[in-house]
Amino acid sequence: MTKWIEQSGPDGDIIISSRIRLARNLQEYPFPVALTKGKSKEVIKKVGDVILEGNTVLKHDFLLQEMESQSALERQVLMEKHLISPNLMENHERSAVLLNKDESVSIMINEEDHIRIQCLLPGLQLTEAWDTADKLDDVLEESLHYAFDEQLGYLTSCPTNVGTGIRASVMVHLPALSMTGYINRVLQAANQIGLAVRGLYGEGTEFVGNVFQISNQITLGRSEEEIIANLKDVTRQIVQKERDARSTLLNSNRLGLEDKIYRSYGILSNARILTSQEFMTLLSDLRLGVDLAILENVKIEGLNQLMVMTQPGCLQKSAAKNLSAHERDVRRAAIVREKLGSKG
Incomplete structure (x- = not known):
């Protein structure tokens, strides 16, 4: 651990x-x-x-x-x-x-x-x-x-x-x-x-x-x-300052913020290929959604784990073999789907 x-x-x-x-x-x-x-x-x-x-x-x-x-x-x-x-x-x-x-x-x-x-x-x-x-x-x-x-x-x-x-x-x-x-x-x-x-x-x-x-x-x-x-x-x-900025976003455009967070959740829950850069960008939205209690079925500790589990070395260790960049992107998407409870 x-x-x-x-x-x-x-x-x-x-x-x-x-x-x-x-x-x-x-x-x-x-x-x-x-x-x-x-x-x-x-x-x-x-x-x-x-x-x-x-x-x-x-x-x-x-x-x-x-x-x-x-x-x-x-x-x-x-x-x-x-x-x-x-x-x-x-x-x-x-x-x-x-x-x-x-x-x-x-x-x-x-x-x-x-x-x-x-x-x-x-x-x-x-x-x-x-x-x-x-x-x-x-x-x-x-x-x-x-x-x-x-x-x-x-x-x-x-x-x-x-x-x-x-x-x-x-x-x-x-x-x-x-x-x-x-x-x-x-x-x-x-x-x-x-x-x-x-x-x-x-x-x-x-x-x-x-x-x-x-x-x-x-x-x-x-x-x-x-x-x-x-x-x-x-x-x-x-x-x-970050908390103040979060309050500003909620008060000025809550619907737009929720839409951004749920769109990111939708992509991560269903994507078949995820680059590291795309994953980290979308993960940021999920973290924000959890912190603001917009996403209630996701735990912050689980997102911390995903941040590390989806790195190139960790992906290859869990697969027990070397993976190409494309294979890592496919495996990253599968792990994220499983962690978020969408295994299809």
Whole structure:
């Protein structure tokens, strides 16, 4: 079970998930970009041993997966579920991940940095995610020597992560702001106050289905608590603007909004071929319909599951074979029909 997919959290009508990621490096090794394969194996063992051998509470909750021993498809599925990064997936010969049972925590080893501690929870739970990540960081730091400078803080491969090494982010669904034409203004305002806005899978990915990832850009000169508090404050303002936009749509043209939502529901319930782009666009309408109680026979948790189940890697894993792009589009449509209760 993947917690952020299977469950809904606070403000789950707009905030899909909250993530805290901490970047750390070991003092006695070069950064991963300069690691030999032999040294990268040493780092994996050192980090893995702290969790699996040195802590009786954690050892039963975590499993170490070396990326080299996973198939390309298995690595892609982990990435599509947001449990590892595209970087870790691509650098599979020298990397690994420690995953806990409910997949709310992943410790990536030899990504851009030696250690990337990630906690991913449903809804707006930045403080809770930080508390978990911070505790794990303390466990690791008791046994490992971090690369740390008294003036700069934690040293990282990318200068933008130097300092606290923290990246806090929320994944938000903002359809009403898009429909009312205010989305660019909101995202530009976020950029102006030091926040980054990215697509579904982070840096370099496109915006699809009105889903955005908003995160801090500055890690130096502020405490972790200040960074998280700032992101929470801005997120709450964005949530309120989205709710106001939804009210405006309902009050000004409820019939037109219902028509748009039911048309999307009709297509998804009956389509025989669905591209990823089309599916995400129509899924956004369904999410909005559920949130506004227009669609009462659909659950938001089910839509979260569909968002991941219909990704290319997950489609091929469920089919137990490689699929062409057209075959994936056909299978995607079939899975969506089944999930929505229309199996014809």
